[in-house]
Structure formats: structure tokens, C-alpha cells
Amino acid sequence: MPWDQATLAPVVLVLGGEDLLAERAIDRLVAQARAAQPDVDVVRLDAGEYVAGELGVATSPSLFAEDKLVVVAGVERCTDDFLQDALAYLGSPAPGVDVVLRHAGGQRGKRLLDAAKAASVPAVACDPITTDGDKSAFVTAELRRAGRRADAQAVRALVDAVGSDLRELAAACSQLVADSAGLIGVEIVERYYGGRIEATGFRVADAAVAGEAGQAVSLLRHAIGTGLDPVPIVAALALKLRTLAKVAAVRGRGAGAARELGLAPWQVDRATSELRRWTPEGLATAIGAVAQADAEVKGEGRDPVFAVERAVLAVASASGR
Incomplete structure (x- = not known):
């Protein structure tokens, strides 16, 4: 599923090398957990620095019976201990706990990804956006989420100017939304980014x-x-x-x-x-x-x-x- 459709589940994979989209997907999942229970306990782990037993501790029942959301970063560089514990956890997820596993790509942790796929764990796709067409679609969607539109020439001009980095592209959309009104035309984009376009x-x-x-x-x-x-x-x-x-x-x-x-x-x-x-x-x-x-x-x-x-x-x- 795309990042903007990420939905909580006992275990969720956030896959792909585009960090901005992965961060948004995780933020969306955290927001869902807090909407369901405002005092949800959000625990963050780093799979690259993991030691045996941490996942069990993080997913164990809380003294105050709050639900838990455990976000594990860096699964693509996980330790052997994490791999062993995560594979065991997949077979018996803890009740009242949602676990988000962030894997940015590569072969490390592939056994876990294969096991998650076999268990029908939902996966959020956060692949890098590289083509002009995909960047243009990103800009259009970004503006639509803000309740705005841009004409085709403006979208192309913005992608030409700042399209090499998705964070910059998102920031540019935010600036245009904040500093303009109505349909965004190419003249507005060139006013802000003309030097970079050239x-x-x-x-x-x-x-x-x-x-x-x-x-x-x-x-x-x-x-x-x-x-x-x-x-x-x-x-x-x-x-x-x-x-x-x-x-x-x-x-x-x-x-x-x-x-x-x-x-x-x-x-x-x-x-x-x-x-x-x-x-x-x-x-x-x-x-x-x-x-x-x-x-x-x-x-x-x-x-x-x-x-x-x-x-x-x-x-x-x-x-x-």
C-alpha cells in the first residue's frame, strides 16, 4: 500500500529507500495509535544496535494497561539477535501491541521480510521517486492534500527546479501553498525558483x-x-x-x-x-x-x-x- 494509506496492524512493514515517505507513513501510524488511545505508549528501537530480549521487553504488558506501539528502525542493518527475536515474535504477536518494522532496502533481514510476507503482514511501499512523471504526480498529490492545484507547466517548472530531492520538493510545495492563493501557475514558481530552474x-x-x-x-x-x-x-x-x-x-x-x-x-x-x-x-x-x-x-x-x-x-x- 502507499504511505498515505498506511493502516495499523499487529505488525506492519514500512519498506523502501525513500526516507521522507517512510517517515510520513510512520507518523501516520503513530497518529492512528494516538487517536485510538491518547496515552498509547510509543517505544522506539534501533535494530542496528539491538540486544537480545529488547523486543520482548518493549512488547510486554504495561503496568497501566496502555496499548503499545513499537517502532523499529534500521531493520536493513539489524543484529542477529534482532532477527532471531523478530522471527519468533511474528509467530506470536503480543495482544494490544502494534509493531512497525522499517526496512530501507538491501539483503540484510531478508529472512524476516520473507517470513512477514508469508504471514500476510501488510507492507507500506516507500520506494524512491526518481522519474519526472512520478515527481510530477508527487507534487500534484502534495498540493491536493493542502487543498490546492497547480497547472501542468507550474508542476514541470517546480520539478525542474528542485526535483532532485523529495524533501526539497515537499518543502517547495509547502512554501508555494503558504505564499500564494488560488491556482498555482508557472509565473509563481519562477518567481520563487527561477534562478534554480535556469x-x-x-x-x-x-x-x-x-x-x-x-x-x-x-x-x-x-x-x-x-x-x-x-x-x-x-x-x-x-x-x-x-x-x-x-x-x-x-x-x-x-x-x-x-x-x-x-x-x-x-x-x-x-x-x-x-x-x-x-x-x-x-x-x-x-x-x-x-x-x-x-x-x-x-x-x-x-x-x-x-x-x-x-x-x-x-x-x-x-x-x-
């Missing part, structure tokens, strides 16, 4: 794909000058071109085929519009140039900055052919 690889990629070589190079040099590494800039170019290639491959096959691409509707619309100035040959040339730059910025070339600038110019030149 320094991202996505703005460089947008300009290059549009054939605006001068602007693309100017944005590139500004991005490099503000500390952005060439690698994510090349990654942004590659992502942009892959999106164009995906949409080009399904043009004429109807909306159903476009939905199967896993892209947001606004991404498909934008790529469709941008493809009007691209030929298959030009797209192939641009993809080849970016592939070469990718190899060079990752160690095969001596000057990563030169490699990415050459790729930007090649993409801009290939546009419109």
Missing part, C-alpha cells in the same frame, strides 16, 4: 531540443558555473531525447498506445509538439551525440565540460533537420 539540465535540454543553440549554451555555462556536474546535464538530454523517441514510436496509434508509455499526459503533449521540428534522422543523430557525451563525461574523455557543450550544440543542430 541552472538545471532540463532547461538546457529544453533549449537544445528546441534548436535554440545560443540559449542552450548560455544556460549550460550558467549551470556549470553554479556547480552543476556535467553528468546530470547529459542525463537530462538523454531523458529528453528518449521521451521524444518513445512518443515518436507510437504516433498515429491512438491515445491508448501513448498511455502505455508511462508518461504523464502533459509530457506526451509536449513531446508531440516538439516532434514537429524533428525528423527520424535528426533524432538518431542527436541520440548518438548524447550517447558519446555520456561515455566521455563518465571517464572516457579528458574534458567533460567540452563534451557536454559539444553534445548540446549537436542536439540543437539536429533539431529541425
